[in-house]
């Protein structure tokens with residue numbers, strides 16, 4: 001290691017944000033172990049108005065990851081639900097990806113991630129360097145062989161990539177604006193199995209909220225958690241076998257941010273707000289929040 005790198009590592013080790021990260025990770029053993037395998041991730045406070053630690057790679061600063069709490073909730077959900085045909089749309093540096101993969105039994109995770117660098121005019125171009133960083137990260141975590149990476153944008157590639165019988169799990173965390181989440185939901189819906197679980201990240205972003213309402217219109221019940229980005233689990237019909245156990249973990253204090261409980265009222269994500277919209281637009285399905 002060069003002297004410059006030693007100095008840089010020492011600075012980041014004692015940097016207050018880094019300390020905050022270490023404190024937050026203490027509650028999340030799976031994330032803690034993975035975090036040290038990534039190497040290039042740094043702290044970011046996120047864009048929602050609920051404070052928690054997110055991560056980003058300073059070389060690829062156009063996106064950020066979900067929080068350790070949200071990543072571990074994904075891990076828990078996948079380990080209780082046991083999907084056979086899982087899909088992630090939007091993987092970035094592989095943080096959520098690694099948590100999902102580690103919880104899977106004997107199956108690969110399909111990842112749709114075009115590694116879009118975004119300029120000020122929201123023009124997209126693929127970054128080969130970001131793809132290579134993703135591959136390195138996943139190799140360090142022991143996940144690379146368990147991923148089927150499709151570096152194309154959704155929803156255009158979905159039809160071609162769909163496994164026989166369709167997907168039974170989707171984590172949707174791709175492009176969040178310009179109606180894209182709704183396009184993704186419309187695009188993926190014909191390829192989802194009836195019992196599929198869909199997880200949304202960031203329904204506080206208006207375009208993601210539109211996608212959530214569309215899922216409710218199609219008969220999905222929606223469970224929104226008090227995390228920094230209101231991680232939201234959606235499924236049709238009766239809950240799957242491990243649902244109660246998942247809810248038990250999700251209700252632990254480490255996953256329930258008081259600020260999220262308060263902020264959802266101002267973000268139109270409390271039950272009363274969503275039910276008013278549903279009644280007005282005759283959307284049949286139910287919305288449940290922690291609060």
Ligand SMILES: C[S@@+](CC[C@H](N)C(=O)[O-])C[C@H]1O[C@@H](n2cnc3c(N)ncnc32)[C@H](O)[C@@H]1O
Nearest residue numbers: 063065066090092095096116153154173174175
């Ligand atoms: C918020 S980041 C994903 C973070 C990741 N899920 C995590 O928590 O670690 C969003 C990602 O969506 C990707 N993206 C943008 N447009 C997309 C599209 N049309 N299809 C799939 N992914 C897209 C971006 O390249 C970016 O890496």
